[in-house]
Amino acid sequence: MTHDLLIRNGRVVDPETRFDEVCDVAIADGLIAAVGTDLGPARREIDATGRIVCPGFIDLHAHGQSVAADRMQAFDGVTTTLELEVGALPVAQWYEVQAGKRRVLNYGTAAAWILARKVAFGGFQARGGVNPVEQMGERLDDNGWSADAADEEQTERLLALTRQGLEQGAIGIGIPNAYAPGAGARELTRICDLAKEFDCPTYTHIAYASNIDPNSSVESYVRLIGLAGATGAHMHICHMNSTSLRDIERCVEVVMKAQAMGLPVTTEAYPYGTGATVVSATFFADPEFTRRTGSDYNAIELIKNRHRFVDRDDVMRAARENPSDLVMWHFLGTEVDDDYRRLLDMSVTYPGGSIASDAMPWITPDGRLYEGAEWPLPDELSSHPRSAGTFTRFLREYAREREAVPLVEALAKCTIHPARVIDYCTPQMARKGRLREGFDADVLVFDYDRLTDRASFEAMNGPSEGVEHLLVGGQAVIADGRLDPDASPGKPIRRPQR
Numbered sequence: 001m002t003h004d005l006l007i008r009n010g011r012v013v014d015p016e017t018r019f020d021e022v023c024d025v026a027i028a029d030g031l032i033a034a035v036g037t038d039l040g041p042a043r044r045e046i047d048a049t050g051r052i053v054c055p056g057f058i059d060l061h062a063h064g065q066s067v068a069a070d071r072m073q074a075f076d077g078v079t080t081t082l083e084l085e086v087g088a089l090p091v092a093q094w095y096e097v098q099a100g101k102r103r104v105l106n107y108g109t110a111a112a113w114i115l116a117r118k119v120a121f122g123g124f125q126a127r128g129g130v131n132p133v134e135q136m137g138e139r140l141d142d143n144g145w146s147a148d149a150a151d152e153e154q155t156e157r158l159l160a161l162t163r164q165g166l167e168q169g170a171i172g173i174g175i176p177n178a179y180a181p182g183a184g185a186r187e188l189t190r191i192c193d194l195a196k197e198f199d200c201p202t203y204t205h206i207a208y209a210s211n212i213d214p215n216s217s218v219e220s221y222v223r224l225i226g227l228a229g230a231t232g233a234h235m236h237i238c239h240m241n242s243t244s245l246r247d248i249e250r251c252v253e254v255v256m257k258a259q260a261m262g263l264p265v266t267t268e269a270y271p272y273g274t275g276a277t278v279v280s281a282t283f284f285a286d287p288e289f290t291r292r293t294g295s296d297y298n299a300i301e302l303i304k305n306r307h308r309f310v311d312r313d314d315v316m317r318a319a320r321e322n323p324s325d326l327v328m329w330h331f332l333g334t335e336v337d338d339d340y341r342r343l344l345d346m347s348v349t350y351p352g353g354s355i356a357s358d359a360m361p362w363i364t365p366d367g368r369l370y371e372g373a374e375w376p377l378p379d380e381l382s383s384h385p386r387s388a389g390t391f392t393r394f395l396r397e398y399a400r401e402r403e404a405v406p407l408v409e410a411l412a413k414c415t416i417h418p419a420r421v422i423d424y425c426t427p428q429m430a431r432k433g434r435l436r437e438g439f440d441a442d443v444l445v446f447d448y449d450r451l452t453d454r455a456s457f458e459a460m461n462g463p464s465e466g467v468e469h470l471l472v473g474g475q476a477v478i479a480d481g482r483l484d485p486d487a488s489p490g491k492p493i494r495r496p497q498r
Contacts, residue, residue: 003028003042004474010048010445014435015055015412025053027441030474034437046469048445054411055435056442056470057391058418060203060268061085061238061356063133064387067373068362070104070490071483072388075463076357076453077414079442079472080106080432080493084203085238085358086132087112087174089119091165093128095492103490104477106442108426110174110203111165113158113191117180120157121145131361131369136179137278137324146282149184159190169494171426172200172236177207177220178243179282192233200425200495201234201266206243209283210292217247218254225258225265234264236421239358241347242275245331246294248343252350266421268356269347271394273332273340274457276303276360276384280323284315299330303360303382304367325367326360328384328457348398349405354418357390359383362461375485377461385460389453392464396452407448426495441474 003026012035013020019035026033026042033039056079062069065083073081087110088094094109112132118124124139139145150158162173173195177183195202206220213219220243228235237243237255244251258265279302283289289312290296297309302318303326309315318325332340348355362370362381370381385393391414399410419433431440444467451466470478475489 001028001040003033003040005044005046006039006042007046007048007053007443007445010051010053012435013052013054013408013411015408016416016434017436018408020408025435025443027443027471027474030441032435032437032439032441032443035435046445050447051445051468052448053435053443053445055415055433056080056444056472057414058082058433059357059359060236060354060418060421062359063131064359064361064383065098065107065131066361066371067101067104068370068377068381069359069387071375072362072377072461072463073357073359074104074470074477074483075467076389076391077444077446077467077470078105078391079444079470081359082108082171082493083132084110084171085174085205086114086136086176087165087170088128088132089115089126089161089165090128091168091170095169095494097129099492102488104488105472105490106493107490108171108493110172111162111170113162113173113175114180116158116161116165117150117183118145119161120150120154121148133278133361134324134369136176137280140280140319140323146180147182149182150187155187155190158187159194162191163194166194166198166200166495167498169497171422171493171495173202175202176205178205178209181207181282188227189231192227192231192235195233196231198425201236201421203236203238205238209243209245211246211294212292217244218250221251221254225254225263228258228263228265232264234266237265237267239269239275239356240267240350240353241269241272241344242331244347246343248346252346267347267350267353268418269350269353270355270357270386270390271344271348271397272386273330273344274384275329275331276326276358276386277329278323279315279325279327280319284319285312287312293331295329295331301328301330303328303384304363304365322367326363326383345404348394352417353413354421355391355394355413356418357386359387359390362387375483376463379461382460385453385455385457388455388461389464392451392466393453400448400451426493428493441471443469443471445469
C-alpha cells in the first residue's frame with residue numbers, strides 16, 4: 001500500500017512499551033500504519049534524522065480552550081488539551097460551541113461541580129459558551145455558594161446538574177475545592193460517589209493552601225485521600241506543585257503512602273514556582289493570607305498590567321472592580337532558589353505523575369479573554385508562561401540540562417501517564433499517548449538539542465522552539481517548524497453518552 005506519510009530515520013520512542021530505536025513511522029488514514037523499516041512508499045516523506053519522534057503530548061489541565069491557546073500549545077508539543085480541573089456546564093452546549101471554533105487540537109471537558117454549585121445556590125446560570133474560568137469570577141455579590149455548606153435541596157440540585165454533565169459525556173468531575181471551601185464532607189462524598197458510579201476521575205484543586213494548621217495543605221491532601229478511601233473514587237490531584245506551597249515534601253510523603261496502600265490517587269505538576277488564578281480567589285481574601293502562606297501581597301501580580309499588589313485592601317479593590325481578572329502568584333518566587341527548587345522538583349519528578357500546564361486563557365490589555373485567530377499571536381496579549389512553554393521547559397530543564405529524569409520517562413510523563421489517568425473511562429484516550437501500529441497518528445517530531453521554551457514573565461507569548469512537525473490525527477498542524485493557520489483537525493474527546 002501507499003501510505004499518506006512516512007517519517008524516516010527518526011529516534012522513535014513509544015513511552016508505554018519503552019521502545020526506543022532509530023526507524024521509520026508510516027501513517028495512513030489518521031492512524032499509525034506501521035513502525036519499523038522498509039515500510040513501503042508514501043505520498044509524502046519527512047526526514048527525521050537526528051530528531052525524536054514520539055506521541056503528541058496530552059495536557060489534562062488547560063483552561064485556554066480556544067484557537068489561540070491551541071496554537072501556542074502546539075509549539076509546546078501538545079496534541080490533546082483538556083479542561084478537567086474546573087470543567088464546564090452545560091457539557092453538551094460546551095462541546096457544541098467548541099465544535100464551531102475549528103479547534104486545532106483535540107479537546108474535552110469534565111463536568112463543573114463548582115458551576116453546578118453556583119446554580120444550586122441561586123442567582124447564577126452556567127453557560128457552555130463562556131470560558132469556565134471567567135464564570136469562576138462571577139456571583140461575588142453573595143458568596144454563599146463559596147463559603148456555605150449546601151443544604152439537602154441544594155445538594156440534590158448540584159448533584160443532578162453534575163450527573164447530567166456526566167451523562168452528556170464529561171470526562172469526570174472537576175472539583176476546584178479551594179474556590180468553594182464551604183463545601184462539607186457530606187456533599188463531597190456524594191459527588192465522589194457519583195464519580196465512582198460513572199467510573200471516572202475527579203480532578204481536585206485541594207481545599208486549602210496554607211503552610212500551617214488548621215486548614216493546611218497537608219490537611220487538604222489527607223482529606224482528598226480520605227475521599228478516595230471512603231468512596232473508592234479516583235482522586236486526581238491538580239498542580240501538586242502550587243497547592244502544596246512550601247509543604248510539598250510532606251504532601252508528597254502522604255500521597256506516596258496512599259498509593260502504596262492501593263488508593264486511587266494520581267498527581268500532576270508544572271515546572272514553575274508561580275501559579276495563576278482569578279483575583280477574586282477566596283484564599284486571597286483571608287486576613288491571615290500572609291501568615292498562613294508565607295507570601296506577601298506583592299507576590300500577587302495582575303496579569304493584564306503587571307501591577308503588584310500592596311496589601312489585602314489593594315487585592316480586594318481589584319476583585320470588586322473585575323473579579324474575573326487573572327493574576328499570577330509567585331509562591332516560590334520568580335527565580336527559584338536551591339531549597340525551593342528541591343521542593344518544586346519533588347512535585348515535578350513525582351514517580352508516575354503527569355506534567356500538566358494549568359494553561360490560562362490569553363487576555364487583552366483590558367483583561368478580556370481573547371477569542372481571535374490572528375497569527376502570530378498579537379504582542380499585547382498575555383497569560384502565564386506555562387500557557388506556552390510547560391512541556392518544552394520540562395524536557396529542556398529536567399531531562400536535557402539537569403538529567404533529573406531520563407528522556408523516555410520524561411516523555412512518559414507527557415504522554416502515557418496522563419493518558420492512563422482517563423483512558424479506562426474514555427475509550428478514545430486508549431488510542432492516544434502511544435506510538436505503535438493501529439493507534440491515532442497524534443505525532444510529534446522535535447529537535448531535542450534545540451527544544452526550549454521562549455515564554456517568560458516579561459514576554460509571555462513567545463512560542464516554544466524545537467517542534468518541527470506536529471500531527472493531529474495525521475494532519476499537519478506544524479510542518480518544518482511553521483504553523484499552518486488553516487489547520488483545524490482537533491476532535492472532541494468525550495466519554496460515551498448515556
